Amino acid sequence: MALRQIPLTAWVGLILTGFFAFCAIFAPWIAPHGNGEIVGDVWEPMSATHWLGTDNLGRDLISRMIYGARITMEIAVAATALSFSLGSILGFSAAVFGGWFDTLMSRFVDLLMSIPTLIFGLVVLSVLPTNALTLILVMGILDSTRVYRLSRAVAVDINVMDFVEAAKLRGEGKAWIIFREILPNALSPLVAELGVRFIFAVLFLSALSFLGLGVQPPDSDWGGMVKENKDGIVFGIPAALIPAAAIAVLAISVNLVADWVLNRTTSLKGGRG
């Protein structure tokens, strides 16, 4: 795949996503100040010393943003990994094995999906301890329903195709059929979905933190930073808008990459890709 064939939008997405990932991974080295370090007055404007100004407690906003990227992405990546592995393994198995396992799983997923994710998340969080592990588990499990539906649907579509029937007639085992016949053809929609699920995890986490039910102070993800600084808005202090905008930009860039992956190979007959 030649580099120049990558469209501009995908480039923008890739570069921005890479930038955010870089900030998250190397946060302690690139942040000018510590995460909880109070360095100045409350809500100082942007300046040469504090590029984005200071927050509601006088902490350096850009340092908070960089650490926030780390916390946001850590939890979102873990939740996505959980939802993805859980959803795709169960979804593929349901499609290939069928029978009661498929029926049971599919009905249960229908049930879980008939409650809006945020609402059910709030119900469960009302009794669970608020820590990173709980958040990852709740977000991952609730979101795995969507991955389950997609991977089951994709696998069912492929499972009825003649080349899979040909493999069954040849006498191939279940493992060959799942990993050699179905998986290579299911990969590109699943990779695109990976991006969409990650965005959803970021937005879900931010919403929870914004509502005060996600990451707890003194640590803060971007959603939590919006909550911390929201009172400044009415005084014309834009500190809360910066983390909010960062979430939006991250989501858009991942979306752009996912769109590109999906468009590149939409058809099953697409040959190499």
Add this chain to the structure above:
Amino acid sequence: MSSPILRLIAQRILLGIVLLLAVSVLIFAGTQILPGDVAQAILGQSATPEALANLREQLGLNDPAWLRYVHWLWGILHGDFGTAQSSGLDIASSIGTRLKNTLFLAACAAIVAVPLAIILGLIAVRYRNGFVDKLISGLALASTSFPEFFIGYVLIFVFAVHWQIFPSISTVDDSTPFLERLQAVVLPATALTLVVLAHMMRMTRAAILNVMQSAYIETAELKGLKAFDIIRKHAFPNAIAPVVNVVMLNLAYLIVGVVVVEVIFVYPGMGQYLVDHVAKRDVPVVQAVGLIFAAVYITLNIVADIGAIVANPRLRHPK
């Protein structure tokens, strides 16, 4: 209207009721999954054993879970949602006004969003692959990536702080006159509209495009019909079902958006109520409000399905 279609609708409603019951079990079970119990969670690790025992007694935690569930459900079916743990107030009466407020806000958003989304969707279809279409789908991509609070605070920053046209906090109570109430919800309703608009428009576009690519549209074109007549006579009757579906699904989506938007604008509705009591770990309120949200969501989905059944000519005129 013939009997098979009525039977289908009846089936769908029945299925919805079963689903609602299952959801009530799930919500109830969702509040029982913690390692200790509700009393421990409410009072924290440092609670004295007597206080715990008292609270358990008060909450009926000494009964088995299924019995508590039956009591809870029985109460709800009779309009009794129990009392709030934190304030001791009757939940049903607290919900009353808040539900009204939330529905008012959601309705305001829907009245603007639904026609706007359909019109924009039609424009996108009309100028397919043109500049307008690309612009619309670009905005759609952006807005599905925006968190609600980003949209909300930008609106506040611009309209409430900078230009000072609308209030930044949407306080209403029972005595607020209609016009003032309307003014109070302008910003939150706008935020909600923006949250669902793009998605609804993109789905409308896809639904109508799907119909416009049917062979019978070509047939109409080859009969010499005008573009407008083709849409009115041949595309529209077939597009109703998918568009109704799109609208209902997005209204369901709007119900979720309401939670965050209410918190942003400090609007006294169901969402605010739910979030406050999750923070207070007030389980009875959370269960009640969660169930109501789920019920609204499921109802909208049933309406969407029934709309699709009624609008399908194959089902309306069986063989």
Add this chain to the structure above:
Amino acid sequence: MADKQAKSGQAKPGQASSGRLLDIRNLRIEATVYPPGEAPKTITLVHDVSLTLEKGKVLGLIGESGAGKSTIGLSSMAYGRGGVRITGGEVVLNGRDILKAGPKGVRALRGREVCYVAQSAAAAFNPAHKLIDQVVEATLLHGTASRAEAEKRAIALFKKLSLPNPETIGERYPHQVSGGQLQRVMTAMALCSEPDLIVFDEPTTALDVTTQIDVLAAIKDAIRDTHVAALYITHDLAVVAQVSDEIMVLRHGRLVEWGGTRQIIKEPRQEYTNALVSVHEIEHREQQPGTTPFLSVKNVTAAYGGGHVKVLKNVSVDIYPGQTLAVVGESGSGKSTLARAITGLLPPEEGTVTFDGRPLANRLADRPKEDLRQLQMIYQMADVAMNPRQTVGTIIGRPLEFYFGIKGRERDKRVAELLDEIEMGKGFVDRYPAELSGGQKQRVCIARSLAAKPKLIICDEVTSALDPLVANGILKLLLNLQQVEKVAYLFITHDLATVKSIADSIAVMYRGEVVRYGPKSKVLTPPFDAYTDLLLSSVPEMEIGWLEKAIKGRRMESAGN
């Protein structure tokens, strides 16, 4: 242009200018395609094609897929489907160039002067409206008759097209009427506004052969009685020979030959036309059945949906080593189900399948690897029968590895040999299925089944999705391979011409039962049972006047009626 025709020595029918209805001159049609991941390309679909049509005459446009025949047909309505654009030439209809008529002028002639009959009437009717409303729509739109008159006319047309209950059928919705009937209703819709020209775009291709003949006869009568002119588009030369006065042969968007129907089918001047005309003439001498069959299907009954829908009823057939049993029938006859029962994909409810004198396990999962190796299968749609993510080498090499444990260099050598056997060559080893043509894909599927060295290959409609000349190549290849490899075929098809070219014995299936079974010569010799007679007599023959003769001699009504 006159020059060109003189050079190629083609006849110039329709030269008389009096009564000329349609005159297409130097037509050029282009389309923009968007290959995924590449820059958009403009391709030319039709190169400099000219034709004329007189009032009341029928011109057949014939060619394989990609010949541009539908595109040319639709240009007579100034219409381009999808991204198709008419970029050059003139289309003169009733004395004026309709390409210059403007949107309003074009709307005025569509549905009034020219009407269209699509291949799939089921998709072309709007599911939301009653048939009668759609049939009279164009007539009312163009104001040529009042509603009452138009409906009267429609009912008369329904009668003429031998539709059942002509008075009331219009009150039905499209999904309430069968495919063959819908196709006739669509013809009535085209005739209702009394146009000068109708474009028939493969109107009978999607129908079963016994239904096709009725619809074809109805269309022919209607054309004759209403004196409408027609462009009749099809890929089937035998069909077009029944209805047209002249035939135009097209290939890759260019004119190949144009002449009177008799001349084209009896004395084709171009090599390509000749190939199309003689496509079914494969010589295959029937082999005598041996003494013992190696595979016997005995009294097999099979059903879908837990025994509710019986699709095979008490079916018994035998297959002899190195020979071909053709199973022929229309859609829903159970012929593909028979294949599924033999392979174990659909375990029979009753009856047995014996192989080499011992019973085969009913269920696929219970069969030993050796049994699976002996029975291979080739599918109708070659492009979905191969994993798009595997190379040709992997696809053909897998059975070698799986059944014989052949690996590495030896495997590559054997794959190369197999590629030679299917006349493709080892250059294809690293290709992906998407990079092959339709015929090449089917060849690779054949090689894959040969790799297992089976005793029997089940061929399920393997040539149905291919153009006639390509299909012919596949049939010849299969016959040659049978000689070399001594493999038997169970050949499932709806196409009797194919059966004649390849079978040693034939089983005719109808509604889940075998109604006639035996050696080819016996099955195809009278006296026939009623269904075989209907089936045989319904297969279009490349002979003028065949249609009338066939309709007259029939003893049984077709199911689609």
